[in-house]
Amino acid sequence: MIRFTFKKGLVFREGLKRWTIIGRTAFGKVKLECDEGEPRTMSRDELYQAVLLNTMSIDEQSLNVDPNVLFTAVPRDLSTFPKHHQQSARRRHIYMQRLTDSFTDTNAWIREQTAKIAAEIGDTVVPSVSSIKRWWRQYRYTRCVTKLTDRRTNSGRRRDDVIQMLFEEAVHEIYLDPQKRSGQDVYGSLVEKVNQYNKNRPGQTPLACPVESTVYRWLRNLDQDIVDAARLGKDTADRKTRWVKGMATADFPLHRVEIDHTPLDVLVIDLATNLPLGRPWITVAIDRYSRVILGFYISFRTPSAQSVLQCLKRAILPKAGWGKIVDLHREHPGYGIPHLVAVDNGMELHAEAVQMVCGEMGISMLYCPAGQPEFKGAVERVIGTIQRSVMHKLPGTVFSCVDERGDYPAEQLAAIDLKTLTQILIKWIVDEYHHTPHRTLGMTPAEKWQQGIANVRIELPAYPQQLDVLTGLPESRTVWHYGVELDGLYYNNEHLQVLRSRARNYRTQVQLKRYEDDVSYIHVFDDEAGSYFKVPVTQRFANYAEGMTLHQHLLIRQRTRLTHGNKWNDEHLLRVKAEIQSMIRESLRAKKLRDRKRAASLDITDSEQVFSDESSDRRRSRNSSRPRIRESQQPTPDSFDMGQIPDLNGSPNPKYQGDARGY
Incomplete structure (x- = not known):
């Protein structure tokens, strides 16, 4: 049997109209709204009566809109009624038991039998024929004594x-x-x-x-x-009205991994200028079973799909290489593909890129209710521990509140760059946190992990390099003779044209992955081979795309169109690229902390520079390839005033995060 209760999101159909419960009034009535926005208020009795009369019906698809809509009910027993109602029901039950076997719906027979039963049990008030018939209608199908209770328990003087x-x-x-x-x-x-x-x-x-x-x-x-x-x-x-519902449980390592992000309570500096860049964001993944911190990602950008994917990648991969980043006395035990990932309801976590990656790896996603951190309390608590145990002890900390900070000159004392911060956090996680007894576990996280993996198989991706492709941003494009076009850049090679030649009329739609930190290439999926292959940017844009991030490219394209309209050319792109890169370098020296942090976010300053040697090499070559503009070298008359660098926080594409691209 399908059961329901009157919860927000439940849908009723009335003819062609769909009425959705949007709340309730203080008087206990249900507030509904149709798809056209028309409001309506009904009592629960009126609503259910409409269902019984078939004027309205429940949309079964809406039963799963919220797990709270479904419930398991245990029928009410007689002991839950007031004493006088219990006595009345037992009295009626005696009559029904005596009349059940040979009940006849005739007044004379009922009157005769009722009088006999009343005399036998000493009942001075003999029930009337109509009362006996009413009791019989309530009792005959269920033979349940609670059906004989007085139904006028809520009766009273009716208000005008x-x-x-x-x-x-x-x-x-x-x-x-x-x-x-x-x-x-x-x-x-x-x-x-x-x-x-x-x-x-x-x-x-x-x-x-x-x-x-x-x-x-x-x-x-x-x-x-x-x-x-x-x-x-x-x-x-x-x-x-909050009550303790019990903690979310995990039965083995990687059963439930919780992910969340927050700004770190420390100001990070730029090594080249020794100026504070601001507070970076950290995204943390923790194993609920053992409390092992599986991975983290630090960046100056606000959380996006890329932040979640990079953190998830670090959580899955083994940590053997962490000892090369900083001197460690122990090894990090945690790695593997999680069974379930619990995240909050932020827009970045509903992004198609995140859902696609989790789907391809067979990871279930659980979206916790907004504004209720207790649903992923493990990661919330460990973030607080990171702030108190690490960040608040570093020079340049901003503490957790104004009262704690007092007159502490955070900007003047800031001395930690992003690489050093990443190294400090790695060492604290591996050498200290994982080997400190946990109050809830009764042992250290490392010991709990080892205990759990004794009877569980840890799964890893068979092709680790696939993770780099999976963490790319998904797109779909049509292949033409010139390749595929993404935001004004063209990508083409022989393999891509082979895909086109297979298609009827030489037109085919392909799935591809692009990358926030490098627009010089993409990966395209080959249906027949069942794998991705790399496609570089065409020679026309090779010099322009070298060392170019997606955020920078979108910014350059936006500024070029604002200045030149539809008459822009490749030379304009290169010129704007040089000017924006010069602006980024100048902004890193700006007086305002906000401008320096914005420049750092455009320059892809993140913890992946520390984790990945290949990524670090690529970024070093990218930085060396940027044209150096001396302070005495002013823009040519053909140039234009760029103004301030706009904020392109989060993902550059509305498909992934929902912010404006500006063109």
Whole structure:
């Protein structure tokens, strides 16, 4: 049997209309909204009655919109009813038991048998024929005593519909408000509304206003969750009703890996200028079972799909090479493909690139509710430990709050560059954190990992180089005789044209991967071979694309179009490239910390420079290939004023993050 409860997101169909539950009122009614935006309010009884009468039906696809919609129910037993209702139900049950075997729906027979039973049990009040028939209709199919309880448990004096309407108006206007006005204010508003209502109906019986104590009783019966959310704020109301649900469990290593990101509480400097660049972001992946930190990624960019993918790559790969980065006394034990990755609900984690990579590696993704960090508490706690145990002890720390920082001159004392910060964090993770007893585990994370892998197989990618391709940004393009075009750059080679020659009419759509840190090549998927192959940028753009990041290219293309419109050429691109790279170098020396941090984000300053020798070599060659512009060398008359470098934080493509490309 499919069960449901009235939860947010549940959909009802009424003819061609779809009504979605969007919340509830303080009076216990359900708020609905159709696809066209029309609002509607119904009580739960009215809504379910519409389902019973087939005027509305439940959309079963919406049952999984939230795991809270589905529930397992245990029927109510007799002990949950008041004592007098229990006694009444047992009395009725005696009559039903005696009449069940030979029940006949005739008044004379019922009257005769009922009198006999009443005499036998000493019941002075003999039930009427209509009562016996009503009890029988409730009892005959289920033979359940709880069906014989008095159904008028919630009965009481019915409020006048007009008074109810005026009371609801007063509550919405006065009571459900952050000003926290009192019940006396609600009563005063209700009196005014009743008086105004009576003035508008001369000659008719005036409506009597309820007394103040009655209004207070009605206010106490309001849905407290709704009242608290309106008067105290949703977060405060949630904390007020929060309860301990138990920790998320993991039964073995890599069963559940949690990922989250935050700005580090330390200012990082640029080695060339010795000026602070700002607080970098860190993305951390932790194994829930053992609390082993599997990997991390540090960058000056705000979190994006690339941040998550780079962190996931570091988490999967073995850490044998970490000893070459910094002198370590121990080895990092953690690696392998996780079974499930728990992340928050940020836009960057819903990106197609992240979902595609996890899908290709068979990793399940769990999106935790927004604003509820307890759903991935392990990574939240370890980030706090990193801040307190490492960052707050470094020169240039900004601490976690203004009170802790006091008059500490963070910018003046900043002395740690990104490479040194990465090395410090590696050493702390491997030599200290993994070998410090964990209060919850009762042992160290390293010991818990070794204990867990004794009976579990750790899986690794058969082709590790595939991870570099998988962490690329996915695109789809049509192959032409000149290759494929991506943001004004053309990529082509013989292998790509072979794919085109296989297609009918020489037109084929291909799946490809591009990279944020290098636009000089892409990888294209060959359906027949079942693998990716590398396609370089065409010779026309070879000099321009050398050492060029995707963010820089998009910025150059944007500025070129703003200046030259559709009449730009390759020479304009090269000129703007040189000017923007000069601006980046100058911005790294800027007085404002914000400008220096923005320049660092455009220059792809991240922890991958430390982790990957190949990446470091590529970036060193990229830096050496940039044209050096002396301070005395001013832009030519054909040049133009570039202005300040705009902020291109996050992914450069709306498909991956959702920010504007600007052209």
